[in-house]
Amino acid sequence: MRTEPSDLATRRVSRAALTPDVVLDAALTLFARRGYHGTALSEIAEALAVRTPSLYNHMGSKHDLLRTIVDRTTAAVLDDFHAVLDPDDPPATQLRRAARVYAYRHATHRREALVVNRDTGSLEEPAFGEMQARRREHEHALRAVITRGVETGDFAVESPALASFAIREMCVSVARWFSPDGALTAEQVADQYSGFALRLAGSSP
Amino acid sequence: MRTEPSDLATRRVSRAALTPDVVLDAALTLFARRGYHGTALSEIAEALAVRTPSLYNHMGSKHDLLRTIVDRTTAAVLDDFHAVLDPDDPPATQLRRAARVYAYRHATHRREALVVNRDTGSLEEPAFGEMQARRREHEHALRAVITRGVETGDFAVESPALASFAIREMCVSVARWFSPDGALTAEQVADQYSGFALRLAGSSP
């Protein structure tokens, strides 16, 4: 379904078959680097070695690019969460897995994360509302895990909401500094961050 | 020196004396809401009940507004840090105070934090380099605290760099959700977050 993305690299000159997904990938790279309003369609076209109007054979509008990126990304985050959360697991296991998969995604999908966390405010309705709903769903689900852990005595925090915010945003920020060429792999970072999350929640060892 | 800012509220109609600081404050509010590239000078002018060219009596350029905001904010963060850090304190006290003042600033100066963390990439040189240098100084100073704590056995983390990133970004994110009208005051949030930081670093109780 998806064309192989070139990660953070910029396609150039190659002029290999232009498709909607190729355009989307170039937009993703540039949106992540310069922001949605800071990126001109002419820059996306240049990165693809094509004139600006040609883009319109493969997309609806500039705003559609942003909407598609945000839609796919927020949906994937929720899929991740529900894929690893087993209701029968103890709270500590649930939190560890939820934090790990969340941190892992932000290490392996840096561009998506940067765009979603910076340019979400440029979405128009109804896309903005839908995105907020999905974000809230994830937020509430994570908070529920912490709340249950506090009730069972596995966790110890004054405010589950506060801890939930802190853990989420801590994981989100991985996208701001992680590099696949760095000393740690995405898996190692995700493991350590899930450990941070457990400590933060006051998980009893 | 500074005119009293109207926090997140928007000045309107009042037409009280236009000064450089009043313009800066309106720009701060709008940059925080819509981003630097997403904000037009005409919107800042409208918020001040003035025509766009009049702004130029009180500022150099749009980019100068951003530069001034970032300069003042990053300088204040470093001042905060050095004001609370006593080299004779044990690592746990140093980390608690550093995290508390950092979280507190992000709760009480939300607009500045949002702009600095979103639109810093729109800075041109040399402003961008200067900002990066100050950010790095704060980052390295906090990391040094953690490293020392690991050496003394007060902390327990695999990678001080990773823990430092996590703690910093966790505090930064306070600006994204904190509300002065919420259930918790800025002081309470800062206290809890500094507790999070200590736990995250594996501080021995």
Added chain:
DNA sequence: CCGACTGACGAACGCTCGTTAGCAAGGTAG
């Protein structure tokens, strides 16, 4: 009462943006 200064203004600038229309080249199906 007058001179100089401050500051908001209308008009206009050059530029870039996102987007549309129409045409031409190339591959494909019949």
Added chain:
DNA sequence: CTACCTTGCTAACGAGCGTTCGTCAGTCGG
């Protein structure tokens, strides 16, 4: 071979951007 469909192109659009200039009303010290 021909008709068609796809797709990149040039040209052009209307709008909005940040910024500059000259003007003119208001204010204030003398």
